[in-house]
Amino acid sequence: MKCIILGSTGYHPSASRQTASYFLPEIGVAFDAGTGFYRLGDYLRTSRLDIFLTHAHLDHVAGLTYLSDVLRTRPDCEVSVYGESDKLQAVERHLFAEPLFPVAPNCRFIPIPETILLPSGGRLRWHPLRHRGGAIGFRADWTDGRSFAYISDTVALDEPAFIDFIRGVKLLLHDAYFPDAFQEKAQRTGHSTPSQVAQLAQKANVGRCVLIHTDPLLTDEAIYQRDAMGLEQAKRIFSALEVGRDFQELDF
Numbered sequence: 703m704k705c706i707i708l709g710s711t712g713y714h715p716s717a718s719r720q721t722a723s724y725f726l727p728e729i730g731v732a733f734d735a736g737t738g739f740y741r742l743g744d745y746l747r748t749s750r751l752d753i754f755l756t757h758a759h760l761d762h763v764a765g766l767t768y769l770s771d772v773l774r775t776r777p778d779c780e781v782s783v784y785g786e787s788d789k790l791q792a793v794e795r796h797l798f799a800e801p802l803f804p805v806a807p808n809c810r811f812i813p814i815p816e817t818i819l820l821p822s823g824g825r826l827r828w829h830p831l832r833h834r835g836g837a838i839g840f841r842a843d844w845t846d847g848r849s850f851a852y853i854s855d856t857v858a859l860d861e862p863a864f865i866d867f868i869r870g871v872k873l874l875l876h877d878a879y880f881p882d883a884f885q886e887k888a889q890r891t892g893h894s895t896p897s898q899v900a901q902l903a904q905k906a907n908v909g910r911c912v913l914i915h916t917d918p919l920l921t922d923e924a925i926y927q928r929d930a931m932g933l934e935q936a937k938r939i940f941s942a943l944e945v946g947r948d949f950q951e952l953d954f
C-alpha cells in the first residue's frame with residue numbers, strides 16, 4: 703500500500719511544501735486536510751473518501767474548504783470527516799461560518815469511534831497526544847501484517863502506553879517540527895525533535911520512520927543538503943530515519 707505526502711510541513715506553507723495532508727489512494731483514506739489537501743484530487747480514484755483529523759488547528763483543516771476542487775473529477779464521491787467531537791464542532795461552526803467560507807461542506811462529520819474498519823479490511827485505532835487544545839494520533843493494521851501510524855502534532859511521548867501503541871509498526875510518520883537544539887521550544891509548543899522521535903522509534907521497534915510537520919522556515923536545501931534537522935545525529939539512535947518531503951510516495 704502507498705502513502706503519498708501531499709503536505710509535509712506545519713503552521714504555514716513554504717515555496718516547496720504545503721501543510722499537513724497525507725493520502726492512501728488505494729483505499730481513499732486521508733489524514734488531515736491542511737493546505738496540501740488541494741493536491742488530493744490528482745490521486746483520488748475511489749468513490750468514497752474518509753478523512754481522519756488529528757486536531758483542528760488551521761494547518762490541518764484549512765484544506766477542507768478546497769473540497770469542491772478536490773472532487774472535481776469525482777463529484778459523487780462520498781466524503782466523511784472523522785475526528786474528536788469538539789474539533790469537528792469547531793470546524794463546522796468556525797471554518798464553515800458564513801463570513802469565513804460561505805459554501806456548506808459536502809461531507810459528513812462523524813465523531814470518531816474507538817476503532818474504525820477501513821475499506822481494505824484494515825483496522826484503525828487512535829491514541830491521545832500532547833498538544834495545545836488536544837490532538838490524536840492514528841495507527842492502522844491489516845491482517846497480512848502491514849501497518850502504518852501517523853502521529854502529529856505532539857511532544858515526544860516517551861510513555862509505555864504510547865510506545866505500545868506504535869510498537870512494531872512498519873511505517874511511522876511522526877512530528878519533528880524543530881531540530882534537537884530547540885528541544886525546550888518543542889516541548890513548549892507541543893512538538894518533537896528528531897532525536898526524541900528516533901528514541902521512540904528505537905524503543906518501539908518501528909520498521910521505518912519518516913519525520914514530518916518540519917519547520918516551514920527551513921528550505922529543502924537546508925534540510926536535505928545541509929542537514930539542518932540534524933538527521934545524521936538522530937540516525938545514530940535509529941538508522942531507518944528520514945525527513946519526508948512533499949509528493950514522496952511511501953510503500954508499506
Ligand SMILES: [Zn+2]
Nearest residue numbers: 712713761855
Ligand atoms: Zn500542525
Ligand SMILES: [Zn+2]
Nearest residue numbers: 757759833855
Ligand atoms: Zn497543532
